[in-house]
Amino acid sequence: AALAFGLDAPYDVEYHDRIGSTNDRARELAEEGVDDVVVVADEQTGGRGRLDREWAAPAGGVWASPVLRPERPPAEVPIYTLAAAVAVTRAAREVGVEATIKWPNDVLVNDGDGEERKLAGILTEMEGEADRVSWLVLGIGVNANVDRDALPPGATSLRAAVGDVDRRRFLQGILEALYDLTGADADLRAVLDAWREYASTLGRQVRVETPRGTVAGRAVDVRFPGSLVVGTDDGERAVHAGDCEHVRPT
Ligand code: BT5
Numbered sequence: 001a002a003l004a005f006g007l008d009a010p011y012d013v014e015y016h017d018r019i020g021s022t023n024d025r026a027r028e029l030a031e032e033g034v035d036d037v038v039v040v041a042d043e044q045t046g047g048r049g050r051l052d053r054e055w056a057a058p059a060g061g062v063w064a065s066p067v068l069r070p071e072r073p074p075a076e077v078p079i080y081t082l083a084a085a086v087a088v089t090r091a092a093r094e095v096g097v098e099a100t101i102k103w104p105n106d107v108l109v110n111d112g113d114g115e116e117r118k119l120a121g122i123l124t125e126m127e128g129e130a131d132r133v134s135w136l137v138l139g140i141g142v143n144a145n146v147d148r149d150a151l152p153p154g155a156t157s158l159r160a161a162v163g164d165v166d167r168r169r170f171l172q173g174i175l176e177a178l179y180d181l182t183g184a185d186a187d188l189r190a191v192l193d194a195w196r197e198y199a200s201t202l203g204r205q206v207r208v209e210t211p212r213g214t215v216a217g218r219a220v221d222v223r224f225p226g227s228l229v230v231g232t233d234d235g236e237r238a239v240h241a242g243d244c245e246h247v248r249p250t
Contacts, residue, residue, distance in 0.1 A: 010179045011038040011066055018059075020046040023123055023139040026065035030127075030135035038066040038175065047141065050123055056152055060145035060159075062171050068136040070182065074128040077136060078226030078240070080182055081105050081124040083191045084138045087177035088120045089198045091170050092142075097161045100200035103208075103219065103228045103244045107142075108200060109156050116200070116246070117156035119143055138178070144170060192222055201244060206230060210242035219244075 014037055019025055022039040024046075029037055040063065047057035057063050068080065085105040092099035092107065099107050099119055107120035123139035143157035145164040151157065158165050181191050196202060201219045208215045208230065217232035227238040 011036050014039045016041040018043045021048050022063050022065040023137055026067050026137040030067045038064055040064045055141055058146055058150040062142040062144045062167055065137050065139045070133050073131050074133050076225045077126050079188050079191050081122050082195045082226050083181040084122045084140055086194045087174045090177045091173035094173055095165050101198045103201040109161055111156055117154055119156055205247040207245045207247055208239050208242040210239055215239050
């Protein structure tokens, strides 16, 4: 399968023309103890977003789920999600798409009409003990060679922005960047610098829906392992998880 996909990357490739969800398959492989593998599909029939949301994954996208086994505590997993968003953004910029990151991990593109649309998302899943991750799956979904009509409102694609890309090269760029950022020799804190460089959230007014309520204010920074620091009327708050909305000045 790796040969069929022709990808020269720091992972073995298991390629599917069509699959339910690459994350489900990657989790299966992870449970079986398979290492250094990335599950890739042309099309997903049951793509998943966060919090049981649906992810549209028509043929022509880059739907990929690498399995990682970082020797790190589960508490640091958010930094891997940020790294995946950085890797996608870097690959997008290499093909001329000025993508930015909305905290924590939405990759957005300003389509030229002032609207920020979603180009890619990351779904991170893991299993681990208190002090050590046993496996980590970084589900990466990029709307690559896909018509915008095949996507939900608010989404865009590389095709819409710059035309079709070589998906193998694009995915290879993502995987290499991911490996640079998170491989055994990497300094995970450096991910934050790269993330800050690409972020569109910092300096903006945001509303973050967290499991413990809404936090509104100005996003001032991102902090290891991935929390967003928001300046609110009651002082700075570090938000660990949630859905972030960029609020337009009124
Ligand atoms: C995400 O969720 O952004 C994570 C998406 C991860 C997809 C990859 S593809 C490979 C791997 N296998 C999987 O099954 N999943 C991963 P979230 O932040 O919850 O955003 C989901 C929301 O984005 C949906 O509720 C829609 O509003 C919107 N959406 C759905 N499909 C989209 C698409 N293709 N492009 C942009 N937005 C989309």
